[in-house]
Amino acid sequence: MALITYREAIKQALAEEIERDENVCIMGEEVAQYNGAYKVTEGLWEKYGDKRVIDTPISEAAFSGLAIGSSMLGIRPVVEMMFMSFSYVAFDQLFNNASFCRYMSGGLMNVPIVVRGPANGGTNVGATHSHTPENLIANHPGLKVVCPSNAYDAKGLMKSAIRDNDPVFVMENTLLYGEKWEVPEEEYVVELGVANVLKEGKDISIITHGRCAMIALKAAETLKTEHNIDAEIVDLRSIRPLDEATILNSVRKTHRAVLVEENKPYCGVDAQISHLIQYKAFDDLDAPIHRVSAIDAPQIYSKPLEDWQIPNETRIIDSVLKCLA
Amino acid sequence: MPSKVATQKPVKKSTSKTNFETLPINKKLSKEEKVGLYETILGIRRFEEKSLQAYNQGKIGGFLHLYIGQEAVAAGIVSLMEENDHIITAYRDHGHALAVGMGMNECMAELYGKYTGCSKGKGGSMHFFAPDKRYWGGHGIVAGQTPLGAGLAFALKYKGLKGCAVCFLGDGAVNQGSFMETLNLVSLWGIPVVYVIENNGYSMGTSLKRSSAEESLAKRGEAFGIKWDTCEGHDVFEVREAANKAMTYAREELKPFILEIRTYRYRGHSVADANHEKYRTKEEIETYKKNKDPIIVLKNKLIADKTLTEASAKEIDQRMKDEAAVSSKFAEESPYPPKSEITTDVYWTVDNDKDQQLKGTYFFND
Ligand SMILES: Cc1ncc(C[n+]2csc(CCOP(=O)(O)OP(=O)(O)O)c2C)c(N)n1
Ligand SMILES: [Mg+2]
Numbered sequence: 001m002a003l004i005t006y007r008e009a010i011k012q013a014l015a016e017e018i019e020r021d022e023n024v025c026i027m028g029e030e031v032a033q034y035n036g037a038y039k040v041t042e043g044l045w046e047k048y049g050d051k052r053v054i055d056t057p058i059s060e061a062a063f064s065g066l067a068i069g070s071s072m073l074g075i076r077p078v079v080e081m082m083f084m085s086f087s088y089v090a091f092d093q094l095f096n097n098a099s100f101c102r103y104m105s106g107g108l109m110n111v112p113i114v115v116r117g118p119a120n121g122g123t124n125v126g127a128t129h130s131h132t133p134e135n136l137i138a139n140h141p142g143l144k145v146v147c148p149s150n151a152y153d154a155k156g157l158m159k160s161a162i163r164d165n166d167p168v169f170v171m172e173n174t175l176l177y178g179e180k181w182e183v184p185e186e187e188y189v190v191e192l193g194v195a196n197v198l199k200e201g202k203d204i205s206i207i208t209h210g211r212c213a214m215i216a217l218k219a220a221e222t223l224k225t226e227h228n229i230d231a232e233i234v235d236l237r238s239i240r241p242l243d244e245a246t247i248l249n250s251v252r253k254t255h256r257a258v259l260v261e262e263n264k265p266y267c268g269v270d271a272q273i274s275h276l277i278q279y280k281a282f283d284d285l286d287a288p289i290h291r292v293s294a295i296d297a298p299q300i301y302s303k304p305l306e307d308w309q310i311p312n313e314t315r316i317i318d319s320v321l322k323c324l325a
Numbered sequence: 326m327p328s329k330v331a332t333q334k335p336v337k338k339s340t341s342k343t344n345f346e347t348l349p350i351n352k353k354l355s356k357e358e359k360v361g362l363y364e365t366i367l368g369i370r371r372f373e374e375k376s377l378q379a380y381n382q383g384k385i386g387g388f389l390h391l392y393i394g395q396e397a398v399a400a401g402i403v404s405l406m407e408e409n410d411h412i413i414t415a416y417r418d419h420g421h422a423l424a425v426g427m428g429m430n431e432c433m434a435e436l437y438g439k440y441t442g443c444s445k446g447k448g449g450s451m452h453f454f455a456p457d458k459r460y461w462g463g464h465g466i467v468a469g470q471t472p473l474g475a476g477l478a479f480a481l482k483y484k485g486l487k488g489c490a491v492c493f494l495g496d497g498a499v500n501q502g503s504f505m506e507t508l509n510l511v512s513l514w515g516i517p518v519v520y521v522i523e524n525n526g527y528s529m530g531t532s533l534k535r536s537s538a539e540e541s542l543a544k545r546g547e548a549f550g551i552k553w554d555t556c557e558g559h560d561v562f563e564v565r566e567a568a569n570k571a572m573t574y575a576r577e578e579l580k581p582f583i584l585e586i587r588t589y590r591y592r593g594h595s596v597a598d599a600n601h602e603k604y605r606t607k608e609e610i611e612t613y614k615k616n617k618d619p620i621i622v623l624k625n626k627l628i629a630d631k632t633l634t635e636a637s638a639k640e641i642d643q644r645m646k647d648e649a650a651v652s653s654k655f656a657e658e659s660p661y662p663p664k665s666e667i668t669t670d671v672y673w674t675v676d677n678d679k680d681q682q683l684k685g686t687y688f689f690n691d
Contacts, residue, residue: 025483051483057513062472062506069476069490072461073411075483092469092503101462105454106444107670109461141671141688165673193685241685272689279691 028080081117156190401564409488416451468501497528558588
């Protein structure tokens with residue numbers, strides 16, 4: 001095992017897949033010569049050249065659509081959105097063309113593209129640069145979406161996403177890029193649709209995804225030491241497809257659930273998870289399901305307030321205590 | 326930017342002066358090929374007339390954007406497609422579909438929403454596809470197909486295949502941002518895509534004058550250093566001459582090209598557009614029909630060069646009418662897709678998960 005950053009893990013996945021399949025290429029703004037706005041693709045252009053690592057103009061609609069069109073003929077582009085927020089100007093390409101072309105053709109074609117980039121708040125950049133659209137993506141049948149919370153998952157999920165024959169969005173997180181985790185030297189993939197129990201516990205299930213899973217882990221430590229509460233942490237990893245069984249098994253064991261995500265609450269991913277639990281594990285619940293989401297307003301700029309707006313340890317602990325009260 | 330591009334003028338060619346059928350690209354056509362062009366153009370017309378009838382009888386719903394009047398454009402361009410060429414278009418897509426060789430039965434059944442339709446009833450009028458014929462749709466969002474067309478051509482270049490993608494769009498579609506973004510991209514990267522603007526003078530009820538600040542649409546290419554040309558779309562031989570130059574240029578030079586083809590639609594924007602004589606005059610429609618109907622123009626030329634006789638032309642017409650009638654009968658008698666089809670063809674991996682290896686839930690129905 002090597003201790004590497006989330007950023008390095010993604011880069012390894014990209015490099016390995018470029019080497020494995022000649023049809024894999026990377027395109028996006030500043031991905032090649034500038035080494036990536038967040039340096040995720042650093043060194044790849046130098047190593048693999050213009051054909052495989054391609055700088056685009058600032059035209060998200062054009063290069064997303066181009067990637068989709070090329071994938072119809074077997075190219076497997078990995079499109080970097082400098083921020084997932086910018087995918088909104090390519091909305092039609094991603095949310096009509098990538099998601100529905102297969103369906104509208106009656107299954108005659110498929111769109112094997114990956115759209116990747118950071119989708120997070122907490123960076124003090126205001127509302128236009130802080131979107132977490134995994135709920136929006138999951139609301140489009142035909143698209144798949146994963147939210148790796150650590151370097152191991154980031155690498156493994158990225159490799160699966162690139163090999164997948166459907167469009168997959170990989171939601172990264174700028175606050176995780178520099179964090180380090182143990183990652184095996186040998187090749188591995190993380191399958192889509194498989195959640196990960198990050199920590200076992202018996203008193204309450206915290207069901208979460210993305211960076212919130214890491215915050216929940218810290219909150220669980222405090223809950224243990226200060227409140228003697230043994231929380232189980234379920235990291236969804238994949239939003240669509242969704243590992244329902246792992247969620248339900250956890251709730252059936254602990255009988256209580258707190259759902260934590262950075263999405264805004266209304267129609268967020270956890271609205272669906274909440275429905276799932278009440279529908280399939282109603283009799284197992286000893287308390288209402290509680291949710292911790294971003295506070296329901298556009299992302300605020302002011303740093304201390306933004307840190308409060310998105311889920312943090314304090315808000316998670318408060319919610320767990322309420323759920324157990 | 327090459328000066329050659331900048332100095333090119335949007336001169337209107339006088340179509341009466343040039344006998345396009347005598348130019349090499351058309352002269353080389355065999356008798357069978359010329360008859361084939363006539364069959365394609367006529368087939369599209371008769372198919373759509375039949376579909377209109379079915380629509381008016383309430384058998385087809387939704388939108389039905391008829392291509393009637395524009396047939397020579399799709400027929401001419403598809404006739405030039407080489408082994409590695411691909412096409413893609415917008416929602417007015419029946420003509421292109423039939424021109425690439427899709428059957429009337431599967432197309433008509435799709436309009437009816439039947440299981441035997443080309444997309445199993447999942448796409449409808451605006452979303453016909455035939456990847457095996459290198460036809461990539463059928464796209465309902467105005468100009469949404471324009472980056473996709475660039476992508477098809479990008480894939481050719483990436484794989485080192487000599488070919489081009491032809492991406493059709495309307496005179497209204499040129500004002501979409503995605504198209505303008507794409508023009509810059511394809512010129513910057515040297516992508517062999519030909520954008521064919523089917524300028525029928527109207528986007529829904531808005532005339533070109535009321536939607537575009539500059540009358541020449543193809544000329545916009547100059548801003549991106551893209552070569553462009555214009556031609557008339559009623560004479561399939563003229564379409565072939567202009568499109569051949571454009572497509573050859575794209576294939577040979579690995580560069581994009583914009584070809585604006587002036588054409589005309591006889592019917593409303595869609596069948597639901599009953600008001601189409603309010604935003605244009607009846608005379609305008611009748612004058613075009615009388616002087617520039619692509620079927621009549623071609624028929625006269627083929628009779629003049631003895632490819633056809635009145636009798637053989639009539640025979641072809643009857644055959645196309647019969648084929649269209651058979652297709653509507655086929656569509657009528659076909660079943661609707663079973664309810665289980667609602668959730669197939671959404672994900673490739675789900676459809677191909679023969680050994681049930683996939684993890685997780687893909688569909689969220691209680
Ligand atoms: C993004 C978008 N806006 C509006 C529409 C509705 N709409 C469909 S066709 C059309 C007119 C397009 O005209 P043009 O590009 O000239 O093509 P034509 O219909 O003449 O073939 C409009 C406004 C749409 N389908 N997509
Ligand atoms: Mg038009």
